[in-house]
Structures are given as structure tokens and as C-alpha cells.
Amino acid sequence: MHSHSTLSSFFITTILLVFYHLKCEARDSINVGNPLKDSRETLISAGNRFELGFFTPQGNDKSHKRHVGIWYYKLTPRTIVWVANRDKPISGSCGVFGISEDGNLKIWCNKEVIFSIAVPKMSTFNRTLQLLDSGNLLLFDGNTTVWQSFDSPTDTFLPGMKMNDMELISWISPSDPGRGNFSFRIDQDVYRIQNRSTLYWKSGELGPRGIFLYNEKLPNVVAQIFSDNHTQSDQVGQLGQTYINYSSFSNVTRASYCNYSRLVMNSSGKIQYYCNSSLLWFEPRNFCSEYDACGKFGICNTTNKPMYCQCLQGFKPASSEDWKAGTYSDGCERETRHTKDDRFLNLKLMKIGGQATSFDQAQEEATCRNECLSRPKCEAYIYKADASKRETDNSVPKCYIWTDLKDLQIGYPDDELNLSLRVPFSYIVSANPSKGSGGSRNNSRTIYAIVLTVSLVGVVLVFCSSYVLHQRRRMVDGSGNQGSIEAIPMLSSYERERQVNEMLHETDKGIDIPSYNFNIILSATDNFSDANKLGRGGFGPVYKGKFPGGREIAVKRLSSCSSQGIDEFLNEVNLIAKLQHRNLVRLLGYCIKDNEKILLYEYMPNRSLDAIIFDHNACLLLDWKKRFYIILGIARGLLYLHQDSRLRIIHRDLKTSNILLDEEMNPKISDFGLARIIEGKRIEASTNKVVGTFGYMSPEYALDGKFSIKSDVFSFGVVMLEIISGRKNTGFYDPQEVMNLLGYAWRLWSEDKALDMVDPRLKESCEKSQVMTCTKVGLLCVQVDPNDRPSMSTVVTMLASESTALPNPTQPAFVLRRRISVASSSSSTKPDTISSNELTISMVQGR
Template sequence: MSFNPMICNSHTINYHLLLFLLVVQIIGSLLLQHCEGRETITIDNEIRDDNETLVSAGERFRLGFFTPEGVHNKERFVGIWYYRDPKTVVWVANRNKNLSDSFGVFGIADDGNLKVLDRNKITYFSTDLESSSASNRTVKLFDSGNLVLIDNQSGSVLWQSFDHPTDTFLPGMKMDDKKKLTSWKSAKDPGRGNFTFELDEELSNGPIYLTRKRTTTYWKSGDSGGFDSPNELPSGVAYLLSNFSTKSKRYKNLIVTERSYNNTRLLMNSSGEIQYFNWSNGNNLWSLIWSEPRDNCSVYNFCGKFASCNSQNSTVCNCVAGCEPVSPENWVTGDFESGCTRKSPTCNKEGSDIFHNLMLMKVGKPDSQSYDAADSDEACRKECLDNCHCQAYLYNGGNDTGRVSDNSTHGCWIWNTDLINLQEGYPDYNLSIRVAAFEIGGGNPNNQSKVPQNSETVPLKSVIISTTLIFLILLLCSFSYVVYRRKTAAKRRETREGMRGNPLTHLHDSERQVRELIGTSHFKDDDKEAIDVPFFDMEIILAATNNFSDENKLGQGGFGPVYKGMLPGGQEVAVKRLSIYSGQGLEEFKNEVVLIAKLQHRNLVRLLGYCIKAEEKILLYEYMRNRSLDAFIFDQTLGMLLGWEKRFDIILGIARGLLYLHQDSRLRIVHRDLKTSNILLDEEMNPKISDFGLARIVGGKETEANTNRVVGTYGYMSPEYALDGLFSIKSDVFSFGVVVLEIISGKRNTGFYNSKEATNLLGYAWRLWKEERAMDLVDQTLLESCSRSEVLKCINVGLLCVQEDPSDRPTMTNVVLMLGGETATLLNPKQPAFVARKRLSSTPSSSSSKQEAQSHNELTFSLGEGR
């Protein structure tokens, strides 16, 4: 065997290279362990604000310096966050005093305390323990998220973050009467906020927790939702708060399973909601499982005393029988806190009171215990009548007509103080409230206490005087009305007051009035009176949006920004603000204010009000929590939340909304910008058509019109409108067909690029239809839940709607019949229209949907010429 020196040299070089790489890897690992891998702090190795962190042994939590997301200034805090989710901070050391630079240090000081110091040794946080030798102490971050200061000699815990929580409760904490969760000031400021969550009291069947807004009770388990049981918390939340060691005692009435709650947390957020989250490994995000208060009626004493709450009513709060608002002017603005007061005092004379039954009513816990001696409703009523302090009673005879406690079969409950937390809609309750007999006409609606027969007769003289005064007032009003009518324009006043003549004439005048309002260059005072929605003062809007803060901003469109707002009564609204820099918007603003005010349909977004002040032009809409449709169907994760049954309901809802616009409304409306991003979804995923900035009236029996200004969104516009400026109700039908195919496929028409199949979604759908492979169009997430016959019917209808010739397209009346029919035979579609791509000068959409902040922005364009 001959010796080859080149081979030897090659082996030597490879050996040295491998040795060098191994040394580099070892050094890198040691450095990484020093910077990120260690889980303890001693006197010699504090954490500096130089990307140094502590990491728990199982890599569940990390501790270090951070700046809250969205904060531009150099505001540095020391906190603990999830290793896999750095944005979710669960504990903050110096929450009320941030460092202003990146030279901070977190470690054990010379006096043995754990401290946050700046470069000048100024203290920003301290554990405030008695001074001791620092060399005998160690700080460790555990996988539970607990930061612990340990005495090395005894092994005892000297201090732990679990005893000093900020806004988050983690599994393993103990929620006793010494601890509370305190919200952040805002999503960007971890300082102490207005809301706290704490243990209120321990009862035999479980603890009661409450949320305070500063010093007042804001929410309370049990009382806010009813006094029958304090355990309104879901089993998961109850199990989490039970601290594991005592759950069998404190939650003996709950059925909970033995499973890990390591992936859960309880958050007291800056808006006043206590929220329970669970980590979803599949989606790598936190899922909100439970939240309170869930609505206005869950807020403690939201309506005040002697007022009932029903979040389903247009007016959330209403005074009970015999009562009236304490402050009527506040109730008009939606501020119900002052509550109601009795119109007349009770217990004036023996037998002068009756009881009014408040059916389906839940009420806050009474101030006294049950009256056990009462074994019937009659005895319970008598006990209340004999007690002048008694305001109401409730008797539970064991037949579920007034359930008070799960632990008793019957009982008489007496309220000796003002009634609070009254809620409607609970069939297990039947509360009887004490009322002065004459306040409800002296009647006896529930065959209860009798009105005395010796009531004094009203003097005849008083009757004559009262009758004369009423007659004079009516006469004066009639005279004033006649003068008013003579001084105004007859036709406009007849329309505004709702004349009783020919309905066709009324419709014609209404349409003319709308056209005149839209055609004006500005709104006059008389025009504002003709609009059917409230005018809001700018001060109310500024307060609702926190002066249009970025924190409340939902999105930005060509119209201008959209903000989330909260009116004084607690109603959430979306506030659309016309940008003074917008190239368009004034015409769209007038369109929306005047047109949508005349439209009322469950599948149209409701306009709540508007504001005009100086250069400011603002619209207020109902707030849609689930944003726009495109945010769901074009997202692989969110799309799974919309099964076929819900998507089919959404298609039907959109169709009914368009049918109303085209045929059933007082004005025949062409929307002109129907697209998935203009379909908003409410809490129950019901669709509502929005954005009427481009809408136009097609008067009388007209079905089409033309324009010199073509505006709309590429991919949804019909060819006759995009190329020739001709628009009609069939233009909306074309857009509807595109939306239907997008809902079914989960793909955008304009973003579909498949050179093997087609250049857009319409062409792809047409090819599959011709090859009898239409089911291949369906979103893969729907295949298991969809009905084949319904899907094919919807694809057929969608292709009929996007045919090139408008006369071939069905009307929305036919579309609704085809979609809703069981046995209807559908026509075969013709080849759909393919609008050629052109170089077009583009501008943003007329106005952006209120919840489009996270939606894809389609190209909306405007052509200067058309025929």
C-alpha cells in the first residue's frame, strides 16, 4: 500500500475543521445558556437589560425586560411572559414606574432584596424584606410561572410572585381575601388600572367573587346574575380558583374532572372584564372560554334601584310598576345608574297597597334571611304587608315558580331595602313588588290585596277644572298647528309629517326628497330635520372614542378611519370619520346618511346616528363584533368556524338583504359595491350588508341607469358597468354571484391564479361545472359538513348570476326562490363574464367596512369616463 500525503493533509484539515466547529458549538451553547437558559439568579449574576432572561426548566415561562407592544417610547419593565407566547405578560415587577432607558438591572441587592435598579442605583421595585445576607439567597423561575426568592440554608420561601399578582391568575395561585388581580391601565400601560378582581366572601355552597371599578362593585358572582347560587362560574374557572387542595370542600356542588389546567389563565383586563382563557396547541393561540360581565345586564346594578334590565330590548332599562326614573335627562342619554324611585310612598294606610307580579324576573339577593314560618304564598304576602319596610316578596312553594335556593324546597323571601339587579327573562322567578294601589289604576291584576272600599271621592269641582284646562290646551295646540302648516312648504311638510293621501304619491315625494338631499352641497338645518336618524354632538363622540385614540381604531379606508366607541349607556358603536384628505367622501357621506336612514332590514347594517361639525363628518353604526365575512372565509383557521350550514344561512341572508334593496324598500336601491368585505357578521354570524357610499336610487319602475363616474371593486363589478358605465339591479346580482362562489370555495375571484385551470375563480368554477366536477370547487373544510344537493344548487345559482348578458341573470326574487326551494328545477348557466384586466387609475374604496381592520384590501377603482 503506497502512502499519499495529500490524503493525509485532507484528513488533517477536516479533523481541525470539525474540532473548531465543535468548540464553537460548545461556546455558543454556554453563551446561550448564560443569556437564556438559566432559571436562577444569585448575588453574582443578575439580569441586565441586554436580552438576558431567565427561562423556567421546562421552557414554559421567561423573565426579562420588555416594552409593551405598541409603545414607541423607551418604557422598560421587568415581567414574566409565556415562552411560546411573548406577547402575553402574566406578571410585572415595576408596573407603576417604568425605566426610561435600557440600562436596567434585575437581581439580588446587597440587603438581600430582589430589586429593579437603573444605572444610578435608583430602585424601581423591591421585595421589601428585612435586610439579610444576599449570598444566602437565590431567585428561581418555576414552570408554574412563579418567581420565588429562596433562603439557601433553610430552603424556605422568603417571597414569591404568586403572593403579589398583577392582572393574571395562574394555576397554583391561591385566591384568598388577601389577594386581588388589578387590571392594566390600558393594553399598552401595565400600571394599576381601574378594575380589581377579588374574593368577596365564603359561603357554605361556595365562594363569591367580585370585580370592583375603583371603589364600587362592578360585577359580582351570584348577585349580578341572580341570588339562587353563588357558583355562576364555569367548572373550569371554579376548579382553577379552588387552588386544587381545597376544591372538594369549596366546590362540592360542582362536577369537575381531574385534568391539567396548566394551559389556562384568568385575566382582569383593562376594560373591566374578568376573562378565562385556554391555550389551543393546534392553533397556537389563546381561546376565550368565559367572560363576565357578558352584557350590560351582567354589570352590578346597571339599571339602578327599582329598574329591570333586558339586554334584548331597544331600551335596556325600564322602571318597574309604580316607579319612574330619578333622572329622566340621564336616561335619555343612556345613563341609568341613578335608577328609579317610587311615584308614591307605600304603607300610607292599612290595606292601601297591592302586589304587582313581575313575571320572569330575577333579582339581587335580599337583605334578610327567609321567613320560614310562611308555608304559603298568602302567608308570605301577609308578612310583607305587615312590615312597612317590605318592598317585595318571593315565595317558593316547591313548584319551581320562584326558586330561590337549590338547598330548599320552599321558603318566603322578604326584601326590606330597595330592589336592585332586576333582570328579565328567567322563567323560574315570579317576584311580587309592593305598589300603591292607585298607581296601577286601583286594579287588582293578580287577585291579591284588595283596594279599600271607603276611598275618598274626587271632588266634582276638581274634575270640572281639570277638564276645562285640558280642553284649552288642546285648542291652543290645534291653533298652533294650523299656523305652522300655513307657514311651511305644503308638499315637503306633508311628506315629513307622513301625509295620509295616495301611497304612490307619498312614495314619489319621499324619493324626490332623498334625491334633493343627496344632491345638495351641504346639509341645512331643515335637511337635518328630514333625516330619520339622531344627530349626535361632537362631545359625545369624542368621549365615546376617547378622542379618536389609536387604541380604539378598527381600520382605515378611502372614506377615512373607523373607530370603536362606547356611548354613555354602554352601547358599543362603530364610528366612521370622513377624512379631510380623502379625494372622495362627501357624496358618499350624504349617500349613507340619507339612504340608509330610509332602509330597515335585519340583513342591513343599522345606522344609529351622524354628526356634522365644521369639517368633521361622522357616521355611527351598530358595532359588529365578528368583523367582515372575508376575514373568515379567506382564512384557513377562522374559516373552519363557518360550517356549510352557517355559510348557506349567510348566502340566504345576503340574498334577502338585496331583495329588500331592489324591491321591498321604499326606494329601489342599487348597492354598486357588494363584496365579501362589505358583508359584516353580528355575534350570531348573521350577515348584514354595509357601505352604502356608492349606492344609487333607481326611481319608480326603472331597472337601470348610467353614470360618468364608474366606481367599485375589481372582481365584483359586472362587465356592462365596468366598461360602459351602465348599472342596474342586475349589476348587484352579478356581484352576489361572485360572493356566493367565494363563500363556497374559500378563494378570492381576483386572487385566483391557476394557469392550468383558469385566470380567475369564475373561469375555474365554469370549467368544473362543464366537466361535472363542481364539488371540486368546495372548500376542503366543508366537505364533511356540507349537503351535496345544497352546494350544487348554490353553485348553479352563482353561475346564473354571473352570466355576461344582464338579461340572462335572474332577479333577486328568483334567486331567493331558487335558494329556498326544495324541488325547483334550475336552468343551466351560460358562460360567465370575464372582465379583461386593464390599466386603471385606482383609488381606495369609498368607505371601509367598520370591522375591515384585518381584512384583505381589494382594489377599488374609478374611471373618469363612461357612456
């Protein structure tokens, strides 16, 4: 009897387990008699990539409005890629989604049809709805596909979709998936965003017969996602895992797999490209990226805050009141009529719109210029004679005439457009023509008088300069004969300055960096006033300046009273002028005046990284997400220097104070005074003069003068650990043992307490797995043996890929522990030093 009871219990338990297994096993399809109910029941694709079910938009929980949608399976936060009933939500949890008896897809609530998707009728209704690993929801009738969600996208484009005549329509807000104001579509190979009926943004397009009007080109991977020609069956289980070449985004040659790639039309009006959870690209980037932001004849400049728009020379706002109020849609209007005496101003632009026609007969720029002058409606021209095709093919036009100018933007892209703007002669000579019948003659006399005066002043200045120079040399020579020691530095300084000017003039054709007048810089910085002083670098103070028109700059003043810093000055001008990367600071110009050596950079409103992460209050501006973004940016900038630029460059002084942050907290590596070029395929070199900053120098460089790309990797590791902890490597002390940050990080890592190193103010915002990865990569970078340290290409891959297996780090360099005993302190003031690396730093010039 007891045996029979035990056997019955066994069978019942087995049946329950089987039933439970079947109940819990995820399904990927439904049929007519088996709908999906709003009771936490969902469909999950066969490869566990996508999930379909009822959901409430994030931030809209109190409304209890429910939608049917598709999202990535187990991706946090939940990312919706398709919504069925976006404009007709259900109140409460009464919803049922499935195939109705008439073959259509419907959503019911208490037997009332709330939403319906009409599909083509067939002779039979043997229909099945299946969710694929591509994110596509397919409705089959037998073996025939009668409907798919890829033909009806909402705000998200997934790999495998085909845009054709479709469009992506934004959500109303992040918490409301209803149809919003913004839409994205492709129109004749041009990508466009509409704000209702108004054009809001468009991608790069070709103008008349091949001239590029816009430099806002889509990254290759974003353009490629629209031209995917795989069949639907090929993409099951594979779509969403896309091979990404990151050079499309930041000139970084690195490849990785993107498990979840998508393009999203955001509710704020931005088209965004995501790889996994990382936002890699978006447009419009700023106000000037919006279409026709400043109206007709208006020019947009992102450096002019808060008033981005200006009128072209010779034009004025069509409505002054609207411009003061920040409304620029009416644009500008010409102040004077065109005349045959008009001249042209050269403008370097990154975007040009409006109406243009080609003038095929012009084979020289003078012909193009005269053609524009002969046309009453011509506002500007572009003459392009530098293209190789045009040099060999006379049928390709070189001259383009603009009769209407709009959507103009100043910038510094890799390939600027040179526009010659037609302006009155008075704007060139800075003198207004006299009125009356004798105006033309008087104007000519005025011009001749100005030219003559300037020439005479120039001759006098040259004569005076020569005389002063002659007297100075005589004084130096005479003092030298008398054995004067004080006169020697003057001669050395003068001769060195002369050499600097000659060297810059010799390389000027190669670097293409403008030279600025010293008086303009004095005016821009208010005579280098303390109020404009931003700080002091290794080779001089840095000031904030503002040019006429409102453009802000950073002015670096180098070694004004001696020859010190000239080598670094030349090095920085020659190096940074040849580097173009979003994570490197941009050099705008230079100035040489007597003993003054000045460099002009783009202004970074958020200062340097050390000024934020080491400040108790300012550090709150950088949560973990921003700090990780900064770490990635620095890594990509270094990778460009080591591998992807035309020159292999070792920075040699990477530190937090040399990482500048722009208005959007994008990191930019600066201060290339100590950088060195490594010729050919070499990756290392040596020097007898070790220069750098304590705490950031690798041991092989500090001790033996050997530097390589792995020296920069060491510095990067220190910077990364400082970003994570919010503490400096030097001057950091543990309560138990006196050591630097590297030693502290290593001890915590060895004790499986790495998270204790994280800045306490990051506890709430940090992703623990990401922090652990960064800490491990940081420790790998600061290992003693350079051969053990990863290259920057490997570092970037490690940081961006969650699935990459990382090797275990060994003990870092410079792990110093000092123990001061009571006995020794009574007889000596010097503490005993115990070093696991037994290193002694010498011959180092600290900064």
C-alpha cells in the same frame, strides 16, 4: 506544518462551537453573581412554557419604557402574565435584574436601584431565582422557598395560584401595566370587581337561607381554577394545560386540553377567561351586568336601546334630568304610598338585589302575600314552593320579603326568578281612584261597570262569531253540493286553523310560550308596513316590531291566505320552544288569528349571515377572527341539536340565510320549520317529501330522501366554505370550468392552492393555519359518503384544537363540470354534463 495548522483550526472551531452552544442554551435560573441584563437575554422555563425578561408594552414603543415581566414562550401576540416593576418602568435599555448582595430582588440602571422586592432575611444568602413551567418565579435560599411571584399577582391569575386575600389589579391601559382602576377579588365565595372603591360587578350569590339572587354564575372551569389544591411541585411542567369541559360556556359537551389558561382583570373593567388565545368567558357582558346599573327600584333591560333603564311600575326617576343624561345611579322613587288595597305584579327577572328577609310561617303564597301587605316597608315578595327540598321540609322557608330593591335585570335565563312587585290597585285595573270621601265607593262602581261592559261585549262577540261561523259552514256545504271547486279550500283552511289552535292549546303546558294578541302585533309593526319589512323567508315575510316600552322584536308572518306552512308553523313552535342555547334563536311568542299564523323572535340587529358575507361593502364588517368565531358558534349550536339537547334534532335547512347575527355578531341558528326529531338513539330517518334549499342539501337526502345528522354536517360544510370564500355555493363560476363552490374548493385543495379560495378582503386579517384547518374540515363535511363525514362533536374538536391530526378529505358531492363544445352547440342548445358523481336531483321542493 500544514497538518499542525489544520489541527489547531479544528480545536479552535470546536471550542467556538461549544462556547456558542453554551451561550445560546436557554437557562431558567440566575444567582447572586449572574443577573439578567436588558440585552435580549431572558430566562426560559425548563419545559419552554414561560419566559422572563425585559419588555416594552405593545403600543408604547416610542416611550422606550422597559419592564421586567413573565410571558408565554413563543405565543403570538406576546401575552404578559406578571410584571415586577409595573409602576416604576426604566427608560432605555440600561436595566439589570437579579439578586442583590442583601438577598433582595432588584432592578438596577447604571448601578442605581430603580425597583426592589423585599424578601425575608435568612442566615445565608445562597439564593437562586428560578422560573418554573407553571409561570411561577421562585426565590430559593438553599432548599427553602423564601418568595414566589404567585403570591404577588398583577392582573393575571394562573392555574396553581391561590387567591385567598389577594386581588388582581388591572393595567392602566393595554399599553401601560401600571395599577389601573379595576380590581378583582373573592369575598366569602362571591367574586367581585371594584372600580376603585365602588362595586362594579359581582357573581352569583345566595341570599337569605338559600335563595339565589343572581343568576350570573361563574362557569365551572373558572370557579375550579380558584380551588386547585395541587402542591407547587406537582404543578411544575403541568400547570397551564387544563382539561376544559366546554359545557361550562355554551351547553356544548366537549372536552379539550387548554395549554394556556388564565384569568385576566382587563383594563376596561372585564374579568376574562382565556383558553390559549381564545376568549371563552367574560363579565360584565353588558351594561345590565354591571352592579346596580339602574339604581334603587330601577330595572335594566338590554333590549331597550339606547335607554336600558326603566323604573318599576309605581315608581318614577329620582332625578329626571340625570336619567335624560344617561346617569341612573340615583335610581327611582315610589309615586304613591303603600295601602292595604295594593296588588302585585309578577316580574320574571334574572337578577335581584337589595334587602330581603325570610318569613318562615308562610306555607302558602296567600300567607306570604298578606304578610307583605301588612308590612309598610315591603316592596315585593318571592314565594318558592317548587323546590323538592321545600316540599318535604317545612323548616325551609318558602316566603321572602323585600324591603329594598336594586340591581334588577330583566332577561331570559334558564332559571328565572319570579318576583311579585307591590303596586297600587289602580295599576291593575287601569283606572285612577276618585278623590274625596266617596272615592272608594265610586271606584268600586267604576270597576263593576267596566267588568259588566266587558262581559256584555264578550257575549255579543261570541254570538256574532258563532253566527258567522254557522253561515260560513252553510255556504260551504251548499256550494259543495253544487260541485263548486272554489269552496273546498275555504273549508280546508278553516278546519286546519281550528286544528292548529287545538293542538297549540294541547301542547301549551309543555312549551310555555305566550300567545300574543293580533292587534298588539299590528301596532308593533305599523300594520305590517313595508318600512318595517326586514326580508322574506321560505314561508313568509319578516317584519321588525317594537312593543310599548321600546323592546324590539322580529315578526315572522306565515302563509296568511292558505293552509300552506301550518305544519312548519306547528313544528317550529313545538321544537324551538324546548331548545335553549346561545347559538339558537329564541322564540318569544306566537299568534293565531283567522288565517294569520305569526311567530315572534328576538330581534337580530345585524340581520342574517348571507346579507353580510355576500355583500361587497357589508362583508368588511367581518374580519377573519369574527368569521372563525361565527363558524365555531354555528358548530356548537348544531352539536347541541344533534347531541346535547333533550331531543335529537336534525335541522334539514341549514344555510347562511338561516344564521342570524345579534348586536355582538354572535351567530344564532333559526328557521326550524323543516326540522325533525329523531326518537331514541337513532341518527337517521327518511321521507317521501324532500324539502330544503339547493346547494345545501346532501346527496343522500336530495336523491333518496334519507336524512340524518350527517345531512346537517354536509350543510354546515357548505356554509363554512361560503364564509371562508365570501361566495355562494350555487351560481359560482370559475373562468376555466363551470362548477359550484365545492368543486372549486376541491380543485384548489388538490393543487395545494387552498388559500386562493379565501375572500380577498380577508388576506390581511386571516391566520393561514386556521384557514387551512377550516377549509380541510369544510371539505371533510361535504364528502359524498355520509359515513366519511365527521360528527359535529368531532368538527368542534377539530376547529378548536390546533394539534389535532385531520384525515385527508375525498372528493365532495355535486362536483359538476359542464363543457360546451362548439360542435354540439350548433345542433343542440343543451350542454353536455359530465359529473364525477353522476347525480340527478329530482323530487325536490326548493326554497
